[in-house]
Every structure is written in C-alpha cells, then in structure tokens.
Amino acid sequence: MSKILVVDDEKNILELVRFNLEREGYQVLTSLDGMSALGLARSETPDLILLDIMLPEMDGLEVCRELHRDPLTKDIPIVMLSAKADELDRVLGLEMGADDYITKPFSPRELVARVKARLRRSPRGEGKTGEVQTAGRMDYGRMLIDEERFAVYIDGVKQEFTLKEFELIRFLARYPGKVFSRDQLLEQVWGYDYAGDSRTVDVHIRHIRQKLEQLPQGDHIIETVRGVGYRFKEGAIC
Numbered sequence: 001m002s003k004i005l006v007v008d009d010e011k012n013i014l015e016l017v018r019f020n021l022e023r024e025g026y027q028v029l030t031s032l033d034g035m036s037a038l039g040l041a042r043s044e045t046p047d048l049i050l051l052d053i054m055l056p057e058m059d060g061l062e063v064c065r066e067l068h069r070d071p072l073t074k075d076i077p078i079v080m081l082s083a084k085a086d087e088l089d090r091v092l093g094l095e096m097g098a099d100d101y102i103t104k105p106f107s108p109r110e111l112v113a114r115v116k117a118r119l120r121r122s123p124r125g126e127g128k129t130g131e132v133q134t135a136g137r138m139d140y141g142r143m144l145i146d147e148e149r150f151a152v153y154i155d156g157v158k159q160e161f162t163l164k165e166f167e168l169i170r171f172l173a174r175y176p177g178k179v180f181s182r183d184q185l186l187e188q189v190w191g192y193d194y195a196g197d198s199r200t201v202d203v204h205i206r207h208i209r210q211k212l213e214q215l216p217q218g219d220h221i222i223e224t225v226r227g228v229g230y231r232f233k234e235g236a237i238c
Contacts (some may be wrong), residue, residue: 001027004027005030005040005046006021007049008032013052034059034060038066049067049078075121079101083103116208120176138174138178143221145173161211165216173232176235177233182198185229206228
C-alpha cells in the first residue's frame with residue numbers, strides 16, 4: 001500500500017483529497033503547514049507528497065527545496081497543488097524539484113489519475129508490469145532512457161541523441177499520457193526565456209521518431225495531439 005502525504009492549510013481540501021485517495025486504497029497522512037509537513041516526511045518517508053504552495057510559516061516551494069536537500073527525502077516525488085494558475089509559477093515549482101503541478105480547483109478524478117501515474121514512474125511507488133522502476137532509469141522493454149548517463153539505449157546499444165533530443169524525450173516520458181503544447185515544451189526543455197520558433201519542437205520530435213523507427217511502433221511512442229501538441233504514449237512498451 002502506497003503512503004501519501006497531503007499538505008494543505010484548507011481543511012476541506014485535505015478531507016476531499018484524503019477521501020478520494022483512501023477510496024483507492026492509499027494510506028493518507030495530512031498536514032496543515034510546512035514545518036509539520038517536513039517532520040512527517042522525514043519520519044514517515046511517504047511514497048509521494050501532494051504539496052500546496054501557499055502555506056503558513058513555510059511555503060510549499062521552500063518545503064520542496066528542503067525535502068530535496070535531505071538525503072532521506074530527496075527522492076520522494078512531489079506534486080504541487082496551487083490556486084496560482086500563472087505559467088511562471090508552474091515553471092518555478094518544477095524548477096524547485098516538483099515532479100508535477102495541479103492547479104486548483106481540480107477534479108478529484110484527475111488528481112487520483114495523476115497520483116497513480118506519478119507513482120508508476122517512481123522507484124518508490126507502485127510499479128507497473130513491463131517497466132523497471134530503477135532510480136534514474138525508465139525502461140520500456142527494448143528501449144531504456146538512462147537519466148544519469150543522458151542516454152537512450154535500444155537493445156542495449158546507445159543511440160546518438162543530441163542533448164536537446166534527450167531532454168525532450170526524457171521530459172515527455174516523465175509525464176506519460178499528459179499533453180504538452182509546443183510552447184510548454186519550449187519553456188521546459190529550452191528555457192522559459194527561449195525566443196525561438198515553436199517549429200523547433202516539431203523538428204526535434206521528427207528526429208526522435210526517426211531514431212526510434214527500429215522499434216515496433218517506435219515512431220508512435222511520442223503521439224501528436226492535433227491542434228494541441230505532443231504526449232508520451234501511456235503504458236508504452238517496445
């Protein structure tokens with residue numbers, strides 16, 4: 001049973017999230033402020049933390065920073081919860097070490113789905129048939145994304161990916177099933193202040209697909225969502 005720590009200073013939101021997660025079989029811990037959240041994270045070492053940004057005493061960004069400084073908690077996935085919908089706030093949260101970002105108000109069903117997806121990608125979490133959950137490695141059968149070596153392997157052979165191609169496929173693979181627009185990918189992979197053409201993303205996606213052609217359906221691992229952007233195919237096994 002996965003253990004989840006929910007941190008929010010609004011009791012009604014805590015109870016809503018607790019109810020929906022416990023209904024799915026998760027063990028849920030709760031905290032109303034940043035300081036107590038740090039203590040619970042260190043003593044209970046949950047499998048995932050849902051962390052509000054606007055907290056008393058210590059805000060969520062500072063809690064996130066402290067968690068990543070502590071060897072005991074640095075590998076715990078963090079999903080930010082916030083009423084701040086501004087894109088800069090989302091980017092800041094991710095840069096502080098958050099693994100995902102959910103904006104309030106949110107659908108309980110979406111929140112549970114995002115929690116499940118994040119736990120599947122975590123070496124601490126649930127795991128998933130066909131995926132090897134080793135820290136820094138995302139295994140899809142014949143294809144392996146090694147985050148520590150900045151490399152992609154097919155059948156054990158390292159492929160010639162440029163740095164940006166690797167960063168792009170790695171970013172998409174961290175959020176399977178989630179659609180990102182070209183502008184979002186530019187901000188996340190090339191940098192918030194990048195002033196280049198969004199067609200840059202299309203070119204890099206095309207190159208990545210060409211390098212995955214040797215895999216069955218490899219060029220479809222990164223799916224195009226017409227009029228929106230791109231996503232990494234959820235449950236992709238090569």
